[in-house]
Amino acid sequence: MFGKRISKAQLLYIGLALLCLFPFMSPPIALVVGLIIAQVIENPFSDLSHKAVQWLLKIAVIGLGFGMSVSSALSAGKQGFLFTVASITLTLSLGLAFGKLLGIDKKIIQMISVGTAICGGSAIAALSPIIKADAKQISISIGIVFLLNSIALFIFPAIGHYLDLSQHQFGLWSAIAIHDTSSVIGAADVYGAKALEVATTVKLARALWILPISMVFVLFSGGSVKKIKTPYFIGLFILAIIANTYVPNIEIVAPYIVSASKVALTLVLFLIGTSLSFSSLKEVGAKPLFLAIGVWVFISVLSLVVILKTTF
Known part of the structure; x- marks a missing residue:
């Protein structure tokens, strides 16, 4: 830059x-600031910020593992497994059927459905090369998912407090019903x-379903197995949990790692907020947005009802 x-x-x-490095900038405030900036100026570092989001999110997730124990992680994962399988199957089926009914572009239907069912932008990024989606189809799908993530980051905690959800209930609900990992963690x-630990x-664990779902799309779309992206960072997250549980004296540095991860x-x-300008979202169109909102609201309400009726 010199x-x-x-x-x-x-x-x-x-x-x-740089203000995001200070404690007064919570995740919701940072998102709002980013959204405001996106409407005022065009992101001057759009390519760099996109790459930074991918790497920083992985680093943050791995670091959060130093705040968890093996027993609590196994407990949360075990309780959420059947819930995850059922919700992914239902969300994918509903999204694909509803999208076809609305007459939306097939590849956009697939990316929105997979993004809603599994883990938002990461799932879309993993699926797009398999189905040979073009740049416009990808940007429409990711734009919708990030928009709904932004809304979820604000309304989910408010709904959780209004319904007096326990920490465990809210963590499970946010992990099932919010698309992207960043917004799940931010809300929890x-x-x-x-709630953060459970979520x-x-x-x-939900994100690992990218692999089998990608394999299904390879079989039905004629894509290449070589294009499937493996979320290796989840393995490092698991190693961080193991280290936090069994490595002697790790508790001395673990809180600092967790704090840095939250920053x-x-x-x-x-950075995500700065990529969501209203002018770019105008290109999305009513039908894909209607599909994404409809499927998201359905799975959010259904999962909340099930959680409220289940004892944790």
Whole structure:
């Protein structure tokens, strides 16, 4: 950057990004600031921020593993397994059927359905090369998912408090009903430490379903197995939990790692916000948005009803 003059837009962007390093910038506030900036200026580092989101989110997730124990992670994962299988199957089936009924582009239907069923933008990124989606189809699908994630980050904690959900109930609900890992963790972190632990564990177990679902699409779309992306960072998350449970004296540094991971998550949500300008979302169209909202509301309400009727 030496020898080049930094623009006012770049200075503003960098300054606000640095503010995410301070405690007063919670994940929801960072997202709002990012959204506001996206409407005022065009992201001057769009390619760089996209790559940063991918890496920072993985680092944040791995770091959060140092705040969990093996026993609690196994407990959360075991309780969420059947729930995860049922919700993924139902969400995918409903999304594919509803999208076909609305006459939406087939590849957009598939990406929105998989993104809603598994883990938002990560699932879309994994599926898109398999079904040979073009840039416009991908941007429409990811734009919708990120928009709904932004809404979820604010309304889910409010609904949880209104219904007096326990930490465990809220963590499970957010992991099932919110698309992207960043918003799941952001919403759960606002709700409480136990909610964060349950949500992160269940959501990452859910993310592993990218592999079998991708294999299904390879079989039916004629794609290549080589294009399937394996979420290796989940293995590092598991190793972090094991280290936090069994490595002597890890408790000395673990809280600092967890705190740094939450700062990284805050920065991720700021960066995501800066990519959501209303002008770009206008290209989405009513039908894909209607599909995404319909499937999301259905699975959110249904999973909440099941959780309220289940004793944890």
